[in-house]
Amino acid sequence: MLSSRQLWAIAQERLSVPFLNTDGTKSERFRSALIMSTCQSAFSVVSSFIYIFVRRKPGETLYAALGLEPTHVKSNAVTPYKSSQNESVRDTKMNGNGNAATIVHPTELETAVMRRALLTRYLQCALFITAAAPFGFAALAHISYPAMVLGKSCKLVPVLLMNVLLYHRRFACHKYVVVALVTAGITMFMGLGDKGSSKGHGSSGSMEEAKGSNTIGIMYLLINLAIDGATNSTQDEIFKRYAVTGQQMMFWINLMSTFVTTALALLPLPYIPVLHPSEGWSSELANVSTFIREHPEVASPLAQFALTGAMGQLFIFETLQHFGSLTLVMITLTRKLFTMILSVIVYNHKLTTGQWAGAAVVFAGISVEAWVKRKDVHAKRVMQEKEKAEIKSL
Numbered sequence: 001m002l003s004s005r006q007l008w009a010i011a012q013e014r015l016s017v018p019f020l021n022t023d024g025t026k027s028e029r030f031r032s033a034l035i036m037s038t039c040q041s042a043f044s045v046v047s048s049f050i051y052i053f054v055r056r057k058p059g060e061t062l063y064a065a066l067g068l069e070p071t072h073v074k075s076n077a078v079t080p081y082k083s084s085q086n087e088s089v090r091d092t093k094m095n096g097n098g099n100a101a102t103i104v105h106p107t108e109l110e111t112a113v114m115r116r117a118l119l120t121r122y123l124q125c126a127l128f129i130t131a132a133a134p135f136g137f138a139a140l141a142h143i144s145y146p147a148m149v150l151g152k153s154c155k156l157v158p159v160l161l162m163n164v165l166l167y168h169r170r171f172a173c174h175k176y177v178v179v180a181l182v183t184a185g186i187t188m189f190m191g192l193g194d195k196g197s198s199k200g201h202g203s204s205g206s207m208e209e210a211k212g213s214n215t216i217g218i219m220y221l222l223i224n225l226a227i228d229g230a231t232n233s234t235q236d237e238i239f240k241r242y243a244v245t246g247q248q249m250m251f252w253i254n255l256m257s258t259f260v261t262t263a264l265a266l267l268p269l270p271y272i273p274v275l276h277p278s279e280g281w282s283s284e285l286a287n288v289s290t291f292i293r294e295h296p297e298v299a300s301p302l303a304q305f306a307l308t309g310a311m312g313q314l315f316i317f318e319t320l321q322h323f324g325s326l327t328l329v330m331i332t333l334t335r336k337l338f339t340m341i342l343s344v345i346v347y348n349h350k351l352t353t354g355q356w357a358g359a360a361v362v363f364a365g366i367s368v369e370a371w372v373k374r375k376d377v378h379a380k381r382v383m384q385e386k387e388k389a390e391i392k393s394l
Contacts, residue, residue, distance in 0.1 A: 007308040008304075008308040010304075011302075012140075013140070015036065015137075015298070015305060016030075016137065017029075022294055030291065030295070030302075031141075031277040032277070032284055032287070032288045032291075033136075033138065034133075034134065034261055034264055034265050035302075036133065036137065036302065036305060037129070037130060037133045037134075038261040039303075039305070040306045040310060041129075041254040041255075041258040041261065042254075042258050042306070043306040044250060044254040044310040045255050045258055047311065047313070048248075048313070048314065051314060052065050052245075052251060053065070055247075066251060066252075067118075067244045067249075070114045070244060071114075072243070073241060119252065121234060122238075122249070122252040122253050122256055124234055125235060125253045126253050126254075126257040126260055127260065128230050128231040129231055129253065129257055130257055131227055132223075132227035132228050133224075134275050135223045135224040135227070135274055136148075136221070138274045139217045139218075140217075142220065143221065151218070151221040151225065152221075152225070154183050154225065155225055155228060155229070156183050156330060157179065157183055157229075158226055159228070159229045159326055160229075161229060162226075162230045163232075166233050167233055167234075167236070169233070169237075172372070175326065177365070177368055178330070178366075178369045179330075179365075181364055182361075184358075184361055185358045185359065185360070185361030185362030185363075185364070188357055188358030189354075189355050189359055192352055192354025192357075192358060220274065232325035232328075235325060236324050236325050239321055239324070244321075246317030246318045246319075246321035247314065247317060249317055249320075250317040254313075264276075264284065266284075266285055267283065268281045268283050269283075319331065330369075
């Protein structure tokens with residue numbers, strides 16, 4: 001997952017840089033986040049379908065393998081029972097966190113209702129993702145890529161907030177502490193680095209323009225983070241309510257995203273800032289086709305962006321299924337920090353005092369999470385040993 005996401009980030013940054021046209025007279029930016037989203041979601045549909053098809057159980061229909069026979073998940077399992085033909089059937093299994101969960105196998109009518117509700121949730125996620133991507137890509141035109149990464153390092157906060165605000169989900173107290181420490185630490189690490197020797201001798205007019213551009217970029221980034229938080233919290237809600245796999249969710253969300261973005265790309269739309277940057281009533285697909293003919297260099301990073309994004313999503317949705325969005329974002333952010341520290345060790349870069357302090361704060365947050373997990377595991381083992389002792393005594 002780590003290498004594919006790093007290649008994806010490199011391709012995304014390359015797509016934000018101007019490309020020379022075929023005769024080398026001028027360079028232009030690739031502005032279509034809509035086509036980027038379409039390419040990535042289409043590749044993701046193919047990769048998730050192949051994964052589901054290869055991994056499906058013997059005798060399982062493709063219909064069932066794609067998750068079109070959903071079942072409810074209820075935590076804190078009760079004693080399993082088998083009901084009459086007109087009622088739901090329950091059984092118990094262990095979820096990704098090692099806790100018991102009750103799987104409720106519904107009647108045919110309940111299944112139809114659940115399927116409609118589940119597909120509606122998938123569509124909601126697809127619309128969120130379609131709306132978020134253009135704002136993230138547009139932000140790169142106004143702020144630097146390091147500034148973008150710095151802003152993304154605060155993603156834990158909107159994910160936590162959206163889970164609480166949209167779905168009234170409550171987390172253990174230590175989770176709030178860990179989120180605060182990791183976010184603060186990575187922000188310190190990236191914000192307190194050596195800014196170099198650039199003096200900024202530009203005119204006052206260009207300075208004002210730069211400040212205005214930065215403000216617009218930050219606003220776009222904040223919108224992107226808020227929508228991302230809503231997406232992740234909705235995905236958590238799906239896993240909480242339904243017994244679906246990460247790859248099933250990946251398939252349906254990307255399939256719906258592909259339909260939505262393709263329809264938008266084919267429609268002749270007017271100029272809409274960020275969402276449809278092409279001038280006049282024109283089709284985004286036609287404009288991008290013209291751009292690729294005039295700037296063939298864009299094809300390679302666009303394909304790399306789509307392919308690496310699709311491969312990375314397989315691991316992302318697997319992590320989402322078993323650990324939730326909060327843990328996923330925490331893993332992603334701490335990975336970035338470890339990558340930077342490894343670079344320091346290998347290439348003998350120098351860190352400022354503020355950066356070392358930021359790294360220490362992140363490690364403190366990780367240590368709190370590890371300590372609480374270890375404590376919980378120890379408590380579960382003690383309970384299991386007590387239960388075994390009681391069974392033996394009988």
